[in-house]
Amino acid sequence: MTEKLPSKDMLALCDAMDILNGKWKIAIMCSLSQKKKRFKELQRDVGKVTGKMLSKELKELEMNELVNRYVLNTKPVTVEYELTSYGKTLEKVIMELVSWGLRHRKRILRKK
Amino acid sequence: MTEKLPSKDMLALCDAMDILNGKWKIAIMCSLSQKKKRFKELQRDVGKVTGKMLSKELKELEMNELVNRYVLNTKPVTVEYELTSYGKTLEKVIMELVSWGLRHRKRILRKK
DNA sequence: CTGTATCCACCTTGATACTG
DNA sequence: CAGTATCAAGGTGGATACAG
Numbered sequence: 174m175t176e177k178l179p180s181k182d183m184l185a186l187c188d189a190m191d192i193l194n195g196k197w198k199i200a201i202m203c204s205l206s207q208k209k210k211r212f213k214e215l216q217r218d219v220g221k222v223t224g225k226m227l228s229k230e231l232k233e234l235e236m237n238e239l240v241n242r243y244v245l246n247t248k249p250v251t252v253e254y255e256l257t258s259y260g261k262t263l264e265k266v267i268m269e270l271v272s273w274g275l276r277h278r279k280r281i282l283r284k285k
Numbered sequence: 286m287t288e289k290l291p292s293k294d295m296l297a298l299c300d301a302m303d304i305l306n307g308k309w310k311i312a313i314m315c316s317l318s319q320k321k322k323r324f325k326e327l328q329r330d331v332g333k334v335t336g337k338m339l340s341k342e343l344k345e346l347e348m349n350e351l352v353n354r355y356v357l358n359t360k361p362v363t364v365e366y367e368l369t370s371y372g373k374t375l376e377k378v379i380m381e382l383v384s385w386g387l388r389h390r391k392r393i394l395r396k397k
Numbered sequence: 398c399t400g401t402a403t404c405c406a407c408c409t410t411g412a413t414a415c416t417g
Numbered sequence: 418c419a420g421t422a423t424c425a426a427g428g429t430g431g432a433t434a435c436a437g
Contacts, residue, residue: 183332185386186315186379192389196302196410203298212419220295223411228420249418250417259392266385267298269378274297276374277304308430324399335431340400361398362437 192237193263195230197222202239202260203267209255239263304349307342309334311379314351314368318376321367351375 193199197219204210204218216227231254234240239260245251256264305311309331316322316330328339343366346352351372357363368376 180330181387182315182383183312183330185390186312186383187332187386188390188393189382189386190308190311199302200295200298203294218292218295220299224420225412225422226410229410244419247418250420252419262388263385266378266381269381270301271294271298273375273378274299274301275293277300278297280371281300336400337402337432338430341430356399359398362400364399 192239195233197226197230198234199267199270201227201230201234202256202263203271205240205254205256206261206264206267209253212252212254215254234260304351305375307345309338309342310346311382313339313342313346314372314375315379315383317352317366317368318373318379321365324364324366327366346372 200219200222201215204215210218212224212227212231215231216222216224219227231240231242235242238257241255241257243253243255245253312331312334313327316327322330324336324339324343327343328334328336331339343352343354347354350369353367353369355365355367357365
């Protein structure tokens with residue numbers, strides 16, 4: 174069993190990265206992991222993402238069945254987004270990233 | 286304690302993403318997590334990354350103290366890369382990504 | 398072998414204005 | 418509020434040639 178070049182792990186990793194690529198996808202999913210949110214809420218929560226990017230990345234997440242989109246019949250239209258059950262399978266990854274990021278911040282501050 | 290806009294988690298997440306952004310960084314670290322590798326080995330292992338990109342991303346990883354670079358005194362110069370102990374703190378995140386990717390692949394094949 | 402330098406096509410992102 | 422259209426700008430990444 175000689176380890177051949179593109180290992181299965183590497184391919185899997187690339188698959189995962191393809192789906193999560195984009196500047197805001199992880200942040201969006203992180204925000205949604207707490208609770209469902211409306212478009213504008215999401216925008217405020219994620220930070221300085223433009224409506225265009227938020228819209229685009231949400232659409233991609235929806236296509237990959239990581240996020241559900243619900244249009245509500247309100248006066249000015251309201252749209253809610255939430256993680257699908259499949260999207261929730263990524264929560265563990267995201268939480269690991271967050272906790273690493275928190276540790277990393279402390280480290281940075283120490284050295285600064 | 287009203288939850289204010291850019292939550293600490295979100296900031297931490299963005300910090301982490303900043304460091305890991307780039308098409309190949311995660312793949313590089315994944316490959317190095319198995320064992321230290323030379324430049325060319327790494328290139329073969331990661332897949333179809335060009336030397337330029339590999340070099341650039343390795344440099345960035347080095348700057349963030351995630352990877353160590355050793356130049357060996359061999360005839361044609363040899364360089365070895367390995368994860369720093371700090372870089373290893375990211376292994377958990379990477380493994381989660383890989384395992385998610387593996388599950389995701391199965392899911393895709395089923396639906397195809 | 399391990400890079401760096403240059404050129405360049407392409408894509409991503411942002412700003413802004415606009416629609417329903 | 419939610420989303421789209423358009424334009425501009427910068428970054429990304431590939432090919433190639435070359436240096437140490």
